[in-house]
Amino acid sequence: MTERPPVLSVRGLSVRFLLPGGRRIAAVTDARFDVAPGECLALIGESGCGKSVLASALLGLLPANAQTAGGAFLGDLDLLTADERTLARTVRGRRIGLIPQSPAAHLTPVRTVRSQMEETVAQLTGVRGRTALRTAAERAARRAGFPPDHLDRHPHELSGGLAQRAATALALIGDAPLLLADEPTTGLDRDLVDRTVDELRRHVDADGDRALLMITHDLAAAERVADRVAVMYAGRIVELADAKAFFGAPGPRHPYSRGLLDALPDRAFTPIPGMPPELGDLPDGCAFAARCDRATDACTALPPFTGSIACHHPAPAPAPAPAPEDIRA
């Protein structure tokens, strides 16, 4: 897996929003990660931490008041500097398939699923002619487990799970090498979450060249599907870890990641004290220090990201039995 070039390579990606009155919102700062062929990377973090802005930046869908820096490479193409024509004609749907949050809202409410499916097939593939389109649309539906006899329904006539599959089917039509799922399971019940992420995983496994970047705050979904986990806090990636080690032993290393897992109802069910800082008013040092029980004077300086962690006093890396005790003494 390491020899093949990554499908997506994000290099120091930053996004700033300029607001009236000279305010600057640091939505994403210096994000660095790769997604390899056949790999699923889950990007997790609290709501408002910049996850979805990162997704919008990759698709060139940021609002006009956004400024970007760094690079995000899909092969040789830098998504951040590519012009709208390139993004619209060669990237969206063709090289990146988007699986949206709230699929019911993503679909056009006034048209049937079939007509949206046929339109997408016609746009993204060479299929022409009414019968051929009809067959291709049905094939696309079946591929994502969407029952073809529901194709003539409008989006509001679908359950949440079926709407999700319709959106997945549309995302798969262009055979894009990168699937980008933005909170694909929000509001679904546990069975549907499991089914949805299993299907995403299947589409990655079915074709070893495809990669999945899943943005989510659902830790159970991330654990189920991901090979690696990137944890984002206040616009920065603070930990990048192997999913097995992260969710199992030895567990996460960053105090924020540990806090997130401890908040789960099947673990300690205790919240991290306080709230994330405002992205327009970030501290100079570690953004998590104000909520961190390990914080020391060192935390007034920004911890550098080592490639796996950005923290002045992370939990030890390889030890099979990590000592959670406080070492400040």
Added chain:
Amino acid sequence: MLELRAITAGYDRRAPVVRDATLTVAPGESVGLLGPSGCGKSTLARVAALLHRPDAGTLLLDGAPVHRWRHRAPRELRTAVGVVFQQPRLSADPRLRLTDLIAEPLRATGRRAAVPVRMAELAETVGLTPDLLARRPHEVSDGQLQRACVARALVLRPRWLICDEMTAMLDASTTAALVGVVEDYRASTGAGLLAVGHDRTLLDRWCDRTADWETVTGRSCGGPGAGAPAGKAAS
């Protein structure tokens, strides 16, 4: 007691969403109602919250049968029930600053004088800073907005709380924080809770007991039917 007896409710009398549902919450008790998406549990929660008139069956609040729903419900009943919905965006007036959103029930019931004291208490309880309270919904995150919605539900000190998928849109830490807020409130006031959701792990941890949709309605639910609506607007 909050008693739902043989409730049948829905949006079309010929095809009710909820049939013959019976569920009781004792004072101070917390009950989790579990069911898959689209089974009708939110509709039942709306009946209990006086927001949806059932086609048949009886709702008793503290022993008295309820005869009127929504704006026709008498004020002393309406103010006895606090509600938190799944989607804070859809249940918050986009024009109101968070502070006005939280204070609205006090103003609507003629308790304007209580606003400063109650606001100070609640802002602290749910963890909203003065800076956040001065913003409108589009300027805060889902988690921050849901904190305000929980504060709004508690502002009149209700004896009953109905939380319909309160945490479905939230991250793990905000979920744990808001469940903590509700439980602290219940510990100090003895309020009863009906928490509706699909996350068994969460409701088992949160509530005194959980009831499955099958046992509440006496029949199994086929899950989301093909015709079940996908969007669940918390109007």
